[in-house]
Amino acid sequence: xxxxxxxxxxPLLCPRESGVALRFAAALHNLPRLSxxxxxxxxxxxxxLKVWRQKNGSTAGRFETYEANDVLPDMSFLEMLDVVNExxxxxxxxxxxxxxxCREGICGMCSLVINGIPHGGHRGTAACQLHMRxxxxxxxxxxxxxxxxxxxxxxxxxxxxxxFDRIIQAGxxxxxxxxxxxxxxxxxxxxxxxxxxxxxxxxxxxxxxxAVCKNASAMLFVAAKVSHLNLLPxxxxxxxxxxxxxxxxxxxxxxxxxxVTGSCEAVCPKEISLSFIAxxxxxxxxxxxxxxxxxxxxxxx
Amino acid sequence: xxxDSHIPSGPLAQKWDKHKFDLKLVNPANKRKxxxxxxxxxxxxxxxxxxxxxxxxxxxxxxxxDSPRRAHSIAAQGGINAAKNxxxxxxxxxxxxxxxxxxxxxxxxxxxxxxLAQISVNIIDQCVxxxxxxxxxxxGLLANRSFGGAQVSRTFYARxxxxxxLLLGAYQALCRxxxxxxxxxxxxxxxxDLIVIDGHAKGIVTRNLVNGEISSHAAxxxxxxxxGYGNVFFLSTNAKGCNVTATWRAYKxxxxxxxxxxxxxxxxxxxVSGEHQSKLTLMSESLRNDGRVWVPKRKEDCSKPPASIPExxxxxxxxxxxxxxxxxxxxxxxxxxxxxxxxxxxxVGPGGLGVYLDFADAIxxxxxxNVQERYSNLFDMYEKITGExxxxxxxxxxxxxxxxxxxxxxxxxxxxxxxxLFILGEANFSDHGANRLGASALMQGLADGYFVIPYTIxxxxxxxxxxxPSTSNPEFKKAEEDVRAFxxxxxxxxxxxxxxxxxxELGKLMWEKCGMARNEAGLKQALKRIPELREEFWKxxxxxxxxxxxxxxxxxxxxxxxxxxxxxxxCLDALERRESCGGHFREEFQYEDGEAKRDDDNFAxxxxxxxxxxxxxxxxxxxxxxxxxxxxxxxxxx
Numbered sequence: 001x002x003x004x005x006x007x008x009x010x011p012l013l014c015p016r017e018s019g020v021a022l023r024f025a026a027a028l029h030n031l032p033r034l035s036x037x038x039x040x041x042x043x044x045x046x047x048x049l050k051v052w053r054q055k056n057g058s059t060a061g062r063f064e065t066y067e068a069n070d071v072l073p074d075m076s077f078l079e080m081l082d083v084v085n086e087x088x089x090x091x092x093x094x095x096x097x098x099x100x101x102c103r104e105g106i107c108g109m110c111s112l113v114i115n116g117i118p119h120g121g122h123r124g125t126a127a128c129q130l131h132m133r134x135x136x137x138x139x140x141x142x143x144x145x146x147x148x149x150x151x152x153x154x155x156x157x158x159x160x161x162x163x164f165d166r167i168i169q170a171g172x173x174x175x176x177x178x179x180x181x182x183x184x185x186x187x188x189x190x191x192x193x194x195x196x197x198x199x200x201x202x203x204x205x206x207x208x209x210x211a212v213c214k215n216a217s218a219m220l221f222v223a224a225k226v227s228h229l230n231l232l233p234x235x236x237x238x239x240x241x242x243x244x245x246x247x248x249x250x251x252x253x254x255x256x257x258x259x260v261t262g263s264c265e266a267v268c269p270k271e272i273s274l275s276f277i278a279x280x281x282x283x284x285x286x287x288x289x290x291x292x293x294x295x296x297x298x299x300x301x
Numbered sequence: 302x303x304x305d306s307h308i309p310s311g312p313l314a315q316k317w318d319k320h321k322f323d324l325k326l327v328n329p330a331n332k333r334k335x336x337x338x339x340x341x342x343x344x345x346x347x348x349x350x351x352x353x354x355x356x357x358x359x360x361x362x363x364x365x366x367d368s369p370r371r372a373h374s375i376a377a378q379g380g381i382n383a384a385k386n387x388x389x390x391x392x393x394x395x396x397x398x399x400x401x402x403x404x405x406x407x408x409x410x411x412x413x414x415x416x417l418a419q420i421s422v423n424i425i426d427q428c429v430x431x432x433x434x435x436x437x438x439x440x441g442l443l444a445n446r447s448f449g450g451a452q453v454s455r456t457f458y459a460r461x462x463x464x465x466x467l468l469l470g471a472y473q474a475l476c477r478x479x480x481x482x483x484x485x486x487x488x489x490x491x492x493x494d495l496i497v498i499d500g501h502a503k504g505i506v507t508r509n510l511v512n513g514e515i516s517s518h519a520a521x522x523x524x525x526x527x528x529g530y531g532n533v534f535f536l537s538t539n540a541k542g543c544n545v546t547a548t549w550r551a552y553k554x555x556x557x558x559x560x561x562x563x564x565x566x567x568x569x570x571x572x573v574s575g576e577h578q579s580k581l582t583l584m585s586e587s588l589r590n591d592g593r594v595w596v597p598k599r600k601e602d603c604s605k606p607p608a609s610i611p612e613x614x615x616x617x618x619x620x621x622x623x624x625x626x627x628x629x630x631x632x633x634x635x636x637x638x639x640x641x642x643x644x645x646x647x648x649v650g651p652g653g654l655g656v657y658l659d660f661a662d663a664i665x666x667x668x669x670x671n672v673q674e675r676y677s678n679l680f681d682m683y684e685k686i687t688g689e690x691x692x693x694x695x696x697x698x699x700x701x702x703x704x705x706x707x708x709x710x711x712x713x714x715x716x717x718x719x720x721x722l723f724i725l726g727e728a729n730f731s732d733h734g735a736n737r738l739g740a741s742a743l744m745q746g747l748a749d750g751y752f753v754i755p756y757t758i759x760x761x762x763x764x765x766x767x768x769x770p771s772t773s774n775p776e777f778k779k780a781e782e783d784v785r786a787f788x789x790x791x792x793x794x795x796x797x798x799x800x801x802x803x804x805x806e807l808g809k810l811m812w813e814k815c816g817m818a819r820n821e822a823g824l825k826q827a828l829k830r831i832p833e834l835r836e837e838f839w840k841x842x843x844x845x846x847x848x849x850x851x852x853x854x855x856x857x858x859x860x861x862x863x864x865x866x867x868x869x870x871x872c873l874d875a876l877e878r879r880e881s882c883g884g885h886f887r888e889e890f891q892y893e894d895g896e897a898k899r900d901d902d903n904f905a906x907x908x909x910x911x912x913x914x915x916x917x918x919x920x921x922x923x924x925x926x927x928x929x930x931x932x933x934x935x936x937x938x939x
Binding site: 055056072078088090093099100103104107109125131133155158160165168169174175181182183185189191195197198202228235 | 427428466541574577688755
């Protein structure tokens with residue numbers, strides 16, 4: 001099931017709420033929201049889960065079906081999986097492996113494709129902040145790992161995303177050592193630049209952009225880091241070699257090309273704008289025209 | 302044993318400069334001969350690993366997450382303090398020092414805190430140079446905001462994601478050193494034991510979390526930057542993976558553990574919604590500026606929709622009890638007041654563990670648009686988690702554990718009682734005393750990593766260090782066997798209860814008996830119950846799978862096993878500290894208005910606990926807190 005540079009088409013999302021999400025909203029979401037506490041605590045859902053199980057990276061995986069009963073609307077999606085796992089362990093079965101850590105949408109560790117959509121398809125929401133009130137009683141939910149050649153599966157829903165780290169290592173930094181830096185106010189940064197840089201820097205490195213892309217392209221991730229640093233005066237000195245080195249590493253990792261479908265922006269839990277890709281392409285073009293050779297920035301310290 | 306904090310002599314303001322001069326140096330050409338292990342890649346760990354590698358040391362850095370960028374420092378929202386005085390509002394190094402030591406309820410070391418305040422200004426410069434996109438004014442200069450416990454605006458921030466941006470800055474510096482080959486990074490790797498040879502820390506034993514491989518790593522020095530122990534309460538604002546294992550296992554090898562009873566509770570978190578709850582989410586305290594806190598006067602009304610409860614049936618308990626401060630009463634005071642009304646059975650929401658934070662009056666006064674402008678990101682987050690629209694129904698909030706001031710004992714050089722073992726960031730006990738001020742955690746993590754350890758570790762190499770052992774040393778083999786035996790034992794129990802059920806039970810016990818308010822009877826009950834729970838854990842837990850594979854249940858079981866041991870030390874420390882100070886509130890020791898009653902005559906010391914062996918009571922050593930510069934006074938925010 002691993003797909004790399006060329007991947008067959010997956011359904012595209014509309015940029016706002018996905019169709020799936022809208023259906024949930026219409027069907028049920030309003031019910032518990034308007035209800036009293038009594039209703040909220042007594043309302044339970046029974047769900048069928050189709051979960052990707054795979055022992056490790058070298059064995060074939062398959063879907064297994066589990067029943068998740070008595071699910072409360074106030075549970076987060078990951079808490080629902082916790083409860084399923086408690087049941088599996090009690091029966092002596094292997095719990096479902098999935099990544100999570102902060103569970104408040106900022107660490108970027110959680111990485112589930114839920115019903116075909118990375119993080120489940122609710123705008124600006126990582127899987128850890130998705131709650132079960134978004135689903136309907138009796139629903140079947142499919143849960144898969146990120147699927148991309150550059151993100152090999154380690155177990156069940158857990159993948160290896162170290163390719164992202166290697167892209168940052170290639171040039172996603174400002175080459176300053178600790179100490180000897182000028183006063184923080186020595187170089188004024190126009191507020192609009194700082195704000196735009198922050199928009200890009202908000203990326204949590206989860207990889208949903210890759211997982212949703214039909215080409216498994218990492219352009220939104222790379223563009224976010226390139227833009228974050230290239231927009232600031234502190235990042236200007238290495239602007240050209242940064243973009244060249246990072247793009248070169250991105251290609252070497254086996255990520256596909258961008259065909260500007262915009263699906264990455266639609267699933268990004270931090271709503272990173274597609275326009276950063278245009279900015280990166282511009283920076284890349286300028287660097288090439290200047291005659292810069294793509295090389296690993298880190299090697300020169 | 303006498304605990305020597307190695308605080309330099311001389312006037313407070315000159316101690317650090319003098320000390321830097323007195324510290325022995327390592328010749329630049331010799332630095333590459335020294336190997337350093339850094340465990341943890343949060344603000345303290347990543348900044349230390351990068352800075353040490355820049356100096357020329359050979360560094361190995363370990364983290365249990367899949368990438369160093371995910372450490373829990375990333376979740377810090379508010380900001381980072383620095384005594385820049387950019388606002389011309391009277392801030393200074395001395396004022397930041399004084400605010401921090403007062404905020405810590407006079408239970409931290411003067412010299413450490415002063416150094417922290419001095420270094421704070423360098424941190425901002427460093428982070429700006431790295432490309433951290435701090436908030437700016439239209440003129441292009443750095444913006445500041447004010448924060449709790451301070452009367453000046455000295456907090457630098459990057460929207461509500463300051464921790465994320467500072468961590469990414471340190472992570473980027475770390476990545477640069479990885480690319481240069483100066484740091485070898487080991488993600489998804491957990492430290493399970495510390496190697497001590499001839500009394501010096503000389504390596505660690507790790508488990509590769511992907512394939513279960515147990516390995517030894519030798520070094521000239523070991524740095525632990527492994528965060529706090531808030532998850533001993535099961536529910537906290539910490540990430541799921543945060544644990545006490547590294548510092549606990551170092552404790553069992555001879556690194557004293559200091560002041561574990563200093564734990565901080567944050568008043569404005571989203572309440573527990575049921576037994577399934579896996580963690581808690583913090584919301585900025587700024588909400589209390591415009592929200593009014595209340596619960597129904599009568600228990601019977603608690604399950605009714607809040608709008609149906611008339612004004613005269615509501616108890617605005619903070620306004621009632623603390624008329625001058627009202628809804629802005631100090632963190633610990635408001636937290637305890639919320640607990641009291643819930644204990645009376647007047648809590649609201651699922652499980653009755655919540656109080657209302659009502660914006661109806663603010664919306665009436667300011668209009669919904671203005672409230673939205675101030676707090677829309679928080680209202681959105683609240684709706685994501687609870688499904689409720691806080692513009693229409695009052696928010697529900699409840700206090701939660703979110704930071705631990707206690708940690709491994711360290712001297713002024715950040716070295717533990719084991720030579721060669723350095724502890725940084727939240728994992729040490731050093732700078733926050735009994736209570737941490739907002740926006741100071743990020744400051745301390747980065748101060749330790751960027752600007753303290755690079756100086757002090759060199760002195761250890763130049764003066765006291767013993768040669769790096771080979772991993773074929775019998776100590777490594779023995780530790781590897783111990784780790785294997787430990788994991789095999791966990792896997793062999795095959796009992797009837799899940800690891801989570803033990804962790805949850807432990808957390809509930811700790812929260813009830815050793816949480817926001819503690820008393821002798823409750824602590825004694827906990828100290829009786831914890832060993833029973835531990836015994837049951839080792840007889841009846843069920844850890845599935847094998848060691849030689851990706852096994853999250855096994856990782857978790859090891860961490861919970863350590864929490865069940867550590868919990869006992871925490872309760873013991875809380876029992877022995879017969880006073881109330883900062884985050885440690887003993888019900889027996891309070892003034893009539895509910896304020897903490899500190900006892901400087903008898904408790905102005907750091908309690909550092911020494912492991913005495915399994916089944917034996919630990920020994921407490923006291924490091925007296927000597928104040929040369931300032932007077933200990935009653936901490937009051939009235």
